[in-house]
Amino acid sequence: xxxxxxxxxxxxxxxxxxxxxxxxxxxxxxxxxxxxxxxxxxxxxxxxxxxxxxxxxxxxxxxxxxxxxxxxxxxxxxxxxxxxxxxxxxxxxxxxxxxxxxxxxxxxxxxxxxxxxxxxxxxxxxxxxxxxxxxxxxxxxxxxxxxxxxxxxxxxxxxxxxxxxxxxxxxxxxxxxxxxxxxxxxxxxxxxxxxxxxxxxxxxxxxxxxxxxxxxxxxxxxxxxxxxxxxxxxxxxxxxxxxxxxxxxxxxxxxxxxxxxxxxxxxxxxxxxxxxxxxxxxxxxxxxxxxxxxxxxxxxxxxxxxxxxxxxxxxxxxxxxxxxxxxxxxxxxxxxxxxxxxxxxxxxxxxxxxxxxxxxxxxxxxxxxxxxxxxxxxxxxxxxxxxxxxxxxxxxxxxxxxxxxxxxxxxxxxxxxxxxxxxxxxxxxxxxxxxxxxxxxxxxxxxxxxxxxxxxxxxxxxxxx
Ligand code: NAP
Numbered sequence: 335x336x337x338x339x340x341x342x343x344x345x346x347x348x349x350x351x352x353x354x355x356x357x358x359x360x361x362x363x364x365x366x367x368x369x370x371x372x373x374x375x376x377x378x379x380x381x382x383x384x385x386x387x388x389x390x391x392x393x394x395x396x397x398x399x400x401x402x403x404x405x406x407x408x409x410x411x412x413x414x415x416x417x418x419x420x421x422x423x424x425x426x427x428x429x430x431x432x433x434x435x436x437x438x439x440x441x442x443x444x445x446x447x448x449x450x451x452x453x454x455x456x457x458x459x460x461x462x463x464x465x466x467x468x469x470x471x472x473x474x475x476x477x478x479x480x481x482x483x484x485x486x487x488x489x490x491x492x493x494x495x496x497x498x499x500x501x502x503x504x505x506x507x508x509x510x511x512x513x514x515x516x517x518x519x520x521x522x523x524x525x526x527x528x529x530x531x532x533x534x535x536x537x538x539x540x541x542x543x544x545x546x547x548x549x550x551x552x553x554x555x556x557x558x559x560x561x562x563x564x565x566x567x568x569x570x571x572x573x574x575x576x577x578x579x580x581x582x583x584x585x586x587x588x589x590x591x592x593x594x595x596x597x598x599x600x601x602x603x604x605x606x607x608x609x610x611x612x613x614x615x616x617x618x619x620x621x622x623x624x625x626x627x628x629x630x631x632x633x634x635x636x637x638x639x640x641x642x643x644x645x646x647x648x649x650x651x652x653x654x655x656x657x658x659x660x661x662x663x664x665x666x667x668x669x670x671x672x673x674x675x676x677x678x679x680x681x682x683x684x685x686x687x688x689x690x691x692x693x694x695x696x697x698x699x700x701x702x703x704x705x706x707x708x709x710x711x712x713x714x715x716x717x718x719x720x721x722x723x724x725x726x727x728x729x730x731x732x733x734x735x736x737x738x739x740x741x742x743x744x745x746x747x748x749x750x751x752x753x754x755x756x757x758x759x760x761x762x763x764x765x766x767x768x769x770x771x772x773x774x775x776x777x778x779x780x781x782x783x784x785x786x787x788x789x790x791x792x793x794x795x796x797x798x799x
Pocket of ligand 1: 343472474475481531532550552553556559573576607772776
C-alpha cells in the first residue's frame with residue numbers, strides 16, 4: 335500500500351477464488367479528492383443546464399458502451415468479488431436496461447405537476463423537480479456495477495453529479511464506472527470515482543460542494559454515514575442489510591417454491607441484500623418442501639466462477655467467509671441441525687458450501703443477524719399468524735417472499751409483512767419499474783422507478799400571482 339492509503343481495508347483486487355492479491359492501488363491523495371470534487375461541482379453546473387434529450391442521448395450511449403464491453407467488465411467483476419461470469423454478464427445487461435429505462439422515462443417522471451391554483455390564490459401553481467447538486471455514493475462490492483448504476487442512471491438523468499466511493503475490494507470496477515459516463519459524452523466531472531477508504535467518507539460529506547449522500551451496505555456503515563450527514567444537515571438515502579423471510583404455505587406449488595428458494599438463497603454466491611435468508615414453512619408443507627429444497631441445494635455446482643457450469647463461486651472476502659462460518663458454528667453449538675453443508679472446505683480462496691440448517695432458535699445469532707452467504711435457515715410454523723409473527727421478528731425490513739395460492743393468505747401477507755418489497759409466488763428482485771428499498775434497520779428512501787429519481791431532487795413549489 336502506498337502513501338496516503340487508508341489505515342482500514344487495502345484498496346486492492348484480491349481474487350476470492352485463490353486468495354491472491356492481483357492488483358493494489360494507492361488511495362487518492364487529499365489534493366486529488368479535492369480536484370475531483372471541484373470537477374464534480376463544475377460537472378453539475380454544466381449538466382444541470384442540459385436538456386433531457388441531451389442527457390438521454392448520452393445515457394443511451396453509455397448503455398451501448400456497457401453492452402459492448404460487458405464481457406470484459408464481467409471478467410473484472412468475477413475476478414474482484416467471485417460472482418459467476420454468467421451472473422456478471424447478466425448484471426452488465428441489467429445495468430444497460432436500467433440506463434435505457436431512465437433515458438426514456440426521466441423527463442416524464444420529473445415533469446412539472448400542476449397544483450390547484452385557485453385554492454392557493456395564484457394564477458398558476460405547480461411543483462417543479464430540480465437536481466440537488468453533487469451526491470456522494472458509497473457503494474458495496476456485491477453487485478459492483480448494478481448498485482452504482484441504479485443510483486447513477488436516475489441521478490445523472492435528473493441533472494445531478496455523482497462522486498463514487500466504491501468498496502475497497504472492487505477498485506477496477508470502480509475505475510471503469512468512473513470513466514464510463516464521460517466516455518459516453520457526459521461532462522467529465524459529472525460522474526467520478528474517488529479511490530479512498532471508508533475513513534475518508536466523513537471529510538467528503540462535510541464538503542460544502544457535496545449536497546447529499548447515498549449508501550448501500552451494512553447497517554453499521556449506514557449509521558455512520560447518516561450520523562455524519564446529520565451533522566451537516568445533508569439528505570441521505572440508505573439501502574442496508576436484510577434477512578428476508580420466505581414463507582411457504584401448504585397451498586403453494588411446493589416443488590416450484592423449493593426450486594426458486596435455491597436461487598433466492600444462493601444467487602450471487604448467497605451475498606445479496608434481498609436474498610431469502612429465513613425459510614418459514616408451514617408444518618403441513620415442511621417435509622415435502624425440505625426434501626425438494628435440500629436435494630436441489632445439494633445439486634448446485636460449486637467451483638471456478640469463470641466456468642459456465644458453475645452455480646456458486648467463493649465468498650468475496652476472507653472476513654465475509656469467517657462471518658458466515660461463525661454464525662453457522664454458533665447455531666450448531668446451540669443445537670441446530672445441519673441438513674446440508676456447514677463446513678468450509680480446506681482449500682485456497684474463500685469458499686463456503688450451500689448449507690441448510692434446521693431447528694434455529696431465538697438463542698442463535700442467525701435468528702437475528704444477516705447471514706451473507708449460501709446458508710438457509712429453516713423454520714417450521716403451524717399457521718399463517720405464526721408465519722407473519724416470525725417473519726417480522728427481525729430488526730430488518732427489506733424484502734419478503736410468500737408462497738400461497740389462497741387469496742386470503744396472499745392479502746394477509748401483502749398487508750402484514752413488514753418490508754419495503756413483498757413478492758408473492760416469486761422471489762424478491764429489483765426492477766427499474768418498481769421502487770426498491772427497505773424499512774426498519776434496512777434503511778430508508780427508495781431507488782429505482784419514478785420514486786427513486788425524485789430522492790435527489792428539490793420538489794420546488796412554484797406560485798405565480
Ligand atoms: P459495508 O462494509 O457496509 O461496505 C459498503 C460500503 O460502505 C463500502 O464502500 C465501504 O467501504 C463503506 N463503508 C464501510 N464502513 C463505512 C463507514 N463507517 N462509513 C462510511 N462508509 C463505510 O458492506 P459490506 O459488508 O461490504 O456489504 C454487505 C452489506 O451490504 C450487507 O449487509 C448487505 O445486505 C448490504 N447490501 C444492501 C443492499 C440494499 O440495497 N439494501 C444491497 C447490497 C448490499 P470499504 O470497502 O472501504 O470498507
